[in-house]
Amino acid sequence: xxxxKETLLEIHDLTIxxxxxxxxxxxxDLRVISDLHLTVRPGEVAAIAGSSGSGKSLLAxxxxxxxxxxxxxxxxxxxxxxxxxxxxxxxLRGSEIALVPxxxxxxxxxxxxxxxxxxxxxxxxxxxxxxxxxxLGLPEGTExxxxxxxxxxxxxxxxxxxxxxxxxxxxxxxxxxxxxxxxQALEALQMFRELADEGRAVVLITHDIDLAxxxxxxxxxxxxxxxxxxAPAADFxxxxxxxxxxxxxxxxxxxxxxxxxxxxxPYAGDLPRGCLxxxxxxxxxxxxxxxxxxxxEVRGGEVRxxxxx
Amino acid sequence: xxxxxxxxxxRFFSYSVRIVTLLLAVSVISFALVTVxxxxxxxxxxxxxxxxxxxxxxAEIEDYWGVDQPPAKRYLSWLGELxxxxxxxxxxxxxxxxxxxxxxxxxxxxLMLCAWVLAGVIGFxxxxxxxxxxxxxxxxxxxxxxxxxxxVPTFWLGLVLLLVFAVALGWFPVGFSSPIGVRGEDVSLWQxxxxxxxxxxxxxxxxxxxxxxxxxxxxxxxxxxEYVLFARARGEGAWTILRRHGLxxxxxxxxxxQFASFAELFGGSVLAENxxxxxxxxxAVAAAGLNSDVPLLLGxxxxxxxxVCVGNLIANLLYGVVDPRIGTVEx
Ligand code: SF4
Numbered sequence: 001x002x003x004x005k006e007t008l009l010e011i012h013d014l015t016i017x018x019x020x021x022x023x024x025x026x027x028x029d030l031r032v033i034s035d036l037h038l039t040v041r042p043g044e045v046a047a048i049a050g051s052s053g054s055g056k057s058l059l060a061x062x063x064x065x066x067x068x069x070x071x072x073x074x075x076x077x078x079x080x081x082x083x084x085x086x087x088x089x090x091x092l093r094g095s096e097i098a099l100v101p102x103x104x105x106x107x108x109x110x111x112x113x114x115x116x117x118x119x120x121x122x123x124x125x126x127x128x129x130x131x132x133x134x135x136l137g138l139p140e141g142t143e144x145x146x147x148x149x150x151x152x153x154x155x156x157x158x159x160x161x162x163x164x165x166x167x168x169x170x171x172x173x174x175x176x177x178x179x180x181x182x183x184q185a186l187e188a189l190q191m192f193r194e195l196a197d198e199g200r201a202v203v204l205i206t207h208d209i210d211l212a213x214x215x216x217x218x219x220x221x222x223x224x225x226x227x228x229x230x231a232p233a234a235d236f237x238x239x240x241x242x243x244x245x246x247x248x249x250x251x252x253x254x255x256x257x258x259x260x261x262x263x264x265x266p267y268a269g270d271l272p273r274g275c276l277x278x279x280x281x282x283x284x285x286x287x288x289x290x291x292x293x294x295x296x297e298v299r300g301g302e303v304r305x306x307x308x309x
Numbered sequence: 310x311x312x313x314x315x316x317x318x319x320r321f322f323s324y325s326v327r328i329v330t331l332l333l334a335v336s337v338i339s340f341a342l343v344t345v346x347x348x349x350x351x352x353x354x355x356x357x358x359x360x361x362x363x364x365x366x367x368a369e370i371e372d373y374w375g376v377d378q379p380p381a382k383r384y385l386s387w388l389g390e391l392x393x394x395x396x397x398x399x400x401x402x403x404x405x406x407x408x409x410x411x412x413x414x415x416x417x418x419x420l421m422l423c424a425w426v427l428a429g430v431i432g433f434x435x436x437x438x439x440x441x442x443x444x445x446x447x448x449x450x451x452x453x454x455x456x457x458x459x460x461v462p463t464f465w466l467g468l469v470l471l472l473v474f475a476v477a478l479g480w481f482p483v484g485f486s487s488p489i490g491v492r493g494e495d496v497s498l499w500q501x502x503x504x505x506x507x508x509x510x511x512x513x514x515x516x517x518x519x520x521x522x523x524x525x526x527x528x529x530x531x532x533x534x535e536y537v538l539f540a541r542a543r544g545e546g547a548w549t550i551l552r553r554h555g556l557x558x559x560x561x562x563x564x565x566x567q568f569a570s571f572a573e574l575f576g577g578s579v580l581a582e583n584x585x586x587x588x589x590x591x592x593a594v595a596a597a598g599l600n601s602d603v604p605l606l607l608g609x610x611x612x613x614x615x616x617v618c619v620g621n622l623i624a625n626l627l628y629g630v631v632d633p634r635i636g637t638v639e640x
Contacts, residue, residue, distance in 0.1 A: 066541045094544025106539035108554050120540075120549045162543065 006080075008170055008201045009040040009063070014075035016058055016067065016225075029072065032058060032268040033225040034276070036075070037295055037302060040170065040203055045196045047204040047212035047233075050222025051265065052178075056205045060099055060172045063203075065089030079170075094119065098168035100192075102175040104155040107147040114143025117162050125165060132161050152180065156188050164195075171195055172203045177211060189215040210253060213237065218301075221246040224265050224276040229308070231301035242303035245277045275305070283307055317626065324625055328618040335614045336391070336607075340384050343603055353601040354400045373397060391611075397604030401596060406608040409593060414612070417589030420582070421574050423505055424512035429567045432517035436524025436563070441551065443529050452525070459518035463577045467511040467584035474507060481507045508585040512577050516570060523566055527559040565627045571620025575613050 014036040017029040032055040040046045050056055061067045063077065065086050077084035079092065093099075107116055118124040133142055136157040142150075150158060156176065163171050173192055177185040185208075193215050196202045206212050212219050213236040220230040221243065229243035241247045248261040263280040266272055272279055275288040285306075293306045351370050355362055362370075373390070390397070396406035435451055442448040458466075475481045482504050531537060531554060540550050575591075582591035590609055597605040 060542075061538075064542050066538065090544070093542055099539065099542040101535070101539050101542075106535045108536045108540070108557070110557050111554070119543055120545050120553055166543070 007039050007041050007078075008080060009038070009203070010076075010078040011036060011038040011063075012076040012078075013037070014059075014062060014077065015073070016055075016062055017072045017074075018068070019070045019072055028269075030269045031225065031271060033062070034271070035292065035295075035304075036226050037230070037304075038203075038220060038227060039230075040201045042169065042201050043196055043199050044217040045192060045202040045204055045215060047206060047216035047219045048222050048227070049206055049209040049212040049219055052175075052207040055225050055268065056207075056222055057174050060174050060203075060205060063089075063172060064093045064097060064099060066093070095166055096168055097170045097172065098163035098166045100159050100163050100171060100173040100176060102178065104147045104150060104159075106159070107155075109147055111146075112143065113145050113147065113150065113158055116147075117143070117158060117165060119162070119165070129161070129165055132164055136161055153184060153187075156180075156184070157191075160191055168200065170201050170203070172205065174205045175207065176204070177206060177208060185211060209236075209249060221249060224271065225268060226276060226304065227302075228277060228305070229301065229303045235299075235301060240299070242298050242301055242308040243277075243305050244281050244283050244308075277305075320626060321622075324622045328615070328622060331618060332611060332614055336388065336611055337384065339607055339610045340387065341380070343607065344380050344383075348601045348603060353603060354398070396608040399597070399602055399605040399608075401600050401602040401605060406604045409605060410590065410608055410612050413588065413590045413593045416587065417578055417582070417591060419501070420505055420509055420512065420587060420589055421578055423502075423509035424516070424578075424581075425567065425570075425574060427509060428513035428515075428517035429520060429563070431513065432520030433524050433560075433563050435517070436521040436559075437528060437551065437555070439521065439525040440528025440532060440555070440559075441547065443525075443532070448525075451521070455518035455521050458514055459522075461515075463511065463515045463580040464584050466514060467508070467581050470507055470511050471584060504587075508581045508587050511584070512574070512581045515577050515581075516573055519570070519573075520563055520566055524559055524563050527562060528555055531555050531558050561627060565624045568620045568624035568627065572617045575616060 014033060015031065016033040017031045020028045020030050022028055036059065038046065038048070038059075048056055048059065058067065058071075062071075062073055063084070065084070067073065079088065079097070082088060084092075089097075107113070114126075114129065115124075117129055118126065129143070138154060138157055138161075142154060142158070147155070147158075159176075171192070176188050176192070180188065189204075189211055192202045192204060196217075204212060204216055209219070209221070213233045216233050218230055218232055219236060220227040222228075223245050229241065229246045231241060231246070235241060236246075236250060239250065241250060245261075248259075251257050251259045252261055261280060266276065266279070272289070274290050275281070275284070275293050278284045278288040281288065287306060293304050295302050295304050296308065298308055351367070354370055355367065373387075378386070394407065396410070398404070399406045399409050402409050435455070439448045439451050528551075532550070537550055537554055540554055545553065578589060579591035579594060581587070582589045583595050586592065590613070593605065594609045594613075596602070597609065
C-alpha cells in the first residue's frame with residue numbers, strides 16, 4: 001500500500017453552533033462541536049468514538065449538509081479536494097455520500113421497504129435492489145414488508161442496502177450497533193469492514209470504543225464536541241495513546257482495569273476555556289486553562305494536547 | 310386480503326350496531342322532550358293546516374300520536390310507524406315528512422358537499438403551506454387567519470359575504486337555490502351552482518381552519534421526524550419529501566378528520582341556509598322549530614343524527630385502512 005493515499009474527506013476546525021434566543025430575545029450561540037479534525041481515505045474505516053449524546057451525530061448531518069436551519073457551521077470541509085459547499089453537498093448526498101442511520105425509525109413507517117430502498121430516483125433500480133437483497137441474505141418478499149415488520153437483523157441490512165444501492169464512495173454509519181447483542185454488532189461492523197475493503201471509505205460514528213478499535217483502521221476519540229486524539233487502532237491495543245483522555249477512556253474499559261474517570265463531560269453552552277479536558281485532566285497546567293491546545297502530529301497520529309506524546 | 314376484508318366487515322358491523330343504538334337513544338330523548346314540552350302536536354298540526362278538520366280526520370291524527378295512551382306506549386307506536394317508513398305529515402309543508410326531508414336533503418347535500426370539498430381542499434393546501442414554512446411569515450400569517458376564521462360565527466361571516474358579494478358587488482344572488490320565477494325543471498346546473506357558491510363558501514370558510522391547522526401540525530411532526538432527516542440525507546428535495554413522505558402520512562388522517570366533521574358541517578349549514586334563505590334541511594329545521602311542526606322536527610333530528618353517524622362510521626373505517634400498523638396482525 002502507498003504511504004499517503006489521496007484523502008476522500010478532510011475536515012478542519014469544524015465548529016457547529018446553534019443559534020438560540022433566550023427570553024429577552026438575546027441571541028446566544030450554543031457550541032456543540034468545536035475545532036474538530038477528521039481525515040478519511042478510501043479503503044479505510046475511520047471511527048469516531050465518544051460517549052452517547054455528545055453531538056457526534058451532528059457531524060454526519062454537517063458532512064451531508066442537512067443540519068437544522070439554526071445551525072451555524074465554521075471551519076473547512078473538503079471532499080476529493082473540493083470545498084463542500086451547500087450546492088456540492090446537495091449533489092453528493094444520496095449518490096456519493098450515503099448515510100446509514102442507526103435504526104428502523106429512520107424509515108418511513110407507511111412505506112413498503114422495497115419502494116423505500118429504491119429511493120426517489122427514477123427509474124427505480126428494482127433489479128439491482130433485488131440482487132442486493134439476495135446478496136445481503138434478505139428473504140424473498142422483504143420488499144413488501146413495512147418497516148415495523150422487520151426483525152432487527154433484517155432492518156440493519158435494509159438500512160445498509162440503501163447506501164450500497166447508491167454506489168456511494170463515502171459511507172457514514174451513525175451508531176449502527178446500539179441495542180444489539182454482541183454477535184449482531186460484530187456482524188454489522190463486519191459489513192462495514194467489507195465495504196471499506198472493497199475500496200469505499202467508511203466513517204463509523206459510535207459510542208463503543210471497544211468495537212471501534214476492533215474494526216476501524218483509525219479511531220478518533222471524541223470529547224465535548226471535539227476530537228482529542230486520532231490514532232491507528234493498533235495504538236489502542238498496544239496502549240500507546242497520546243492524549244490523557246483517551247488513555248483514561250481506554251483504562252476505564254472492563255478488560256483494561258475498569259478505572260473510572262472522575263468528573264463529567266462539560267455541556268455545550270458551559271464549555272471551559274482553553275483545553276476542554278482541563279477540568280478533569282491530571283496533567284493540567286496553567287497554560288491548558290488559558291489556551292486551546294493546537295493539533296499536533298505525534299507518532300503517526302494527531303493529538304490536541306500541549307503535552308501529548 | 311380476505312382477512313383484511315373480514316376485519317373491515319366486522320368493524321362495519323359493530324359500528325352499525327352502535328349507530329342503531331344511538332339512533333334509538335336519540336329518538337327516545339327527542340320524543341321525551343316533545344312530550345314534556347307544552348306543545349300539543351295534534352293541536353299544532355290542525356292549526357298548521359289552517360283549515361277546519363272533520364272529527365274523523367281529527368281522530369286519525371290523534372290516533373297517530375296516540376293521545377290517550379301513556380307516553381311509553383305512545384313512543385312505541387310512533388316508533389312502529391317510523392320503522393314502517395311513516396314519519397307523519399308535515400303541517401308546514403302539507404306533505405309527508407319523508408318527502409320533505411328527501412327533497413330538502415338533496416339541496417343541503419349539494420351545499421354541504423361543495424362546502425366540504427372546498428374546505429377540505431383549501432384547508433389541506435393551506436395546512437401544507439404552513440407546515441412547510443413552519444415558523445416563517447407565511448405560516449404565522451395563515452395561522453392567524455385560521456384562528457380568526459374559526460372564532461368568527463358562521464351567520465356573521467355569511468352576512469358579511471352576503472353584503473359584500475351579493476348586495477354591494479352584485480356578483481352573486483342574494484338567496485334561494487334557483488332564480489325566482491323559473492320552474493324547478495328549467496333550472497340549469499350552472500344556475501344551481503351559481504346560487505350555491507356563496508353559502509358554500511361561507512360554510513367552508515368556517516370549517517377549513519380546523520383541517521388546515523390539523524394538517525399543519527401533522528406535517529410539522531412528519532418533517533421533523535427521523536425518517537425525513539434520512540430522506541434528506543439521501544438527496545430528496547423539499548418537494549419530493551412532501552410528496553413521498555408528507556402526503557402519505559397526512560392525507561388520509563385529514564380525510565378522516567373531514568368525515569368526522571359532519572356534525573359541525575350540519576350545524577353550520579343550519580345557520581348558513583337561514584342567512585341565505587337556501588331551501589335545505591337547515592332552513593327546514595328552523596322553520597319546523599319556529600312553527601312547532603313536531604313530526605318534521607323529529608324527522609329531521611333523527612335524520613341528521615344518522616347523517617353524522619354515517620360520517621363518523623366512514624372516519625372510523627378509514628382509520629383502519631390508513632395505517633398498516635392498525636390493520637395488520639404482527640408477523
Ligand atoms: S492540554 Fe493540558 S489539560 Fe488538556 S489534555 Fe493536555 S495536559 Fe490535559
